[in-house]
Amino acid sequence: MRPQLSIGVYLNSPALPQSLEQILASHERYAMTVVESTQDFFQLIQQHKQQLDCLILQDSSELPAIIEWLHSQATLLPAILVESEPHTTRPPDFTFLYHTGEVWATLADLEQVDNLIANAIEGFLNLSPSCQIPRETAPPDPTRDLTTQNFLMLQQRRLTEKLHERLGYLGVYYKRNPQAYLRNLPPQEQHELIEALRLEYRAIILSYFTDETALNHRIDNFVNAAFFADVSVAQIVEIHMELMDEFAKQLKLEGRNEEVLLDYRLTLIDTIAHLCEMYRRSIPRES
Structure with missing residues (x-):
């Protein structure tokens, strides 16, 4: 059976989830999980966010706090x-609440939920x-932003693969949006x-020779972030060399031998190997 x-x-009106x-x-193609409180919703996300394919939420006084929590969880x-x-939560100058791909609907529109x-x-x-993600209260956080980008791209890839499987396609395809390519973004x-990317790669280097189980x-x-932004191997090498120069200066100030940095060529080789594998697998297989 196709997945x-x-x-x-999470809908606040008692009759809505049932209808x-x-x-x-x-529609046999859907499996629905209904929760009845914000705490149950938070638990659902924490336990199953990698498996969820779509959320249906009601516009209510709770919705802004729920959206803010989702953003805080990347x-x-x-x-x-x-x-x-009409316009329960949305102000007159409203553009979006969760992200720019969200779909707004009325109660009557739920009859066509398949299309929604x-x-x-x-x-x-x-x-x-x-x-762009609206964050009115949270301060800027580059690490959280990168985590959000990674989660988004992994979910896009997973969902694309699932849709291809449902539609009977062969092979694994990675959907990339050229507008998201590094070279096409504003300066x-x-x-x-x-x-x-530099901050994340720095963290990888610092933990590379430890027993950190989450390293891979x-x-x-x-690599997912680099792949979907169409970052070249040359740019990865440039990031690596800049960090090696930074670490070399620090070691020199501390009177330590810089030769230890040669071992981190393994980090670069490992990362490039992962990236090349992503590009190899992105090529559609011949049927």
């Missing part, structure tokens, strides 16, 4: 936001890794992306 799409639902469940029950997912009444889910997934797959966003996952996240 079902997993839908997470929505009846609508989705007519979690972006396809989303349908259901208005109980398709639109929400399409909007999500077209999100740029550097897409400020280019700088921010390179700096975020960290390298995978770094």
Whole structure:
């Protein structure tokens, strides 16, 4: 059987989840999980965010806090936001609440929830890794921003593969948006992306020869970010060499031998090998 799409639902009106469940029950391709409180919703996200394919949330007084929590968890997912009444939460100059790929709907629109889910997934797959995310209270945090970008790209890849499998396609394809390529971003966003990659690569180097069990996952996240931004191997090498120069100066100030840095050529080789494998697997297989 082809995989079902997993839908997470939190609607405040008691009758809505039941009626929505009846609508989705007519479509075998969906598996719906309904929660009845914000705490249950937070628990659902914490335990299953890597498996969820779309969220359906009701526009209420709780929604801004829920969205802010999702942002704090570096979690972006396809989303349908259901208005109980026109513009319950949205101010007159409103553009988006969660991310630019979100889909807004009325209660009457839920009769066509199949189309809403398709639109929400399409909007999500077209999100740029550097897409704008509203954060009115949280201070800037480059590490969190990179974590959000990595989660977004991993979810886009997973969802693309799942859709291809559902539609009967052969092979593994990676959906990349040319608008998100490093060379196509505005100068400020280019700088921010390179700096975020540099910080993550620095963390990889500092933990490379330790027993950190999450190291491979960290390298995978770094490579995913580089791949979807179409960052070249030459740019990865440049980041590596800049960091080696930085560390060499620090070692010299401390009166220590710089030759230890030669061992970190392994880090570069490992990272480039991962990136090359991503590019190799992105080539569609011949059927």
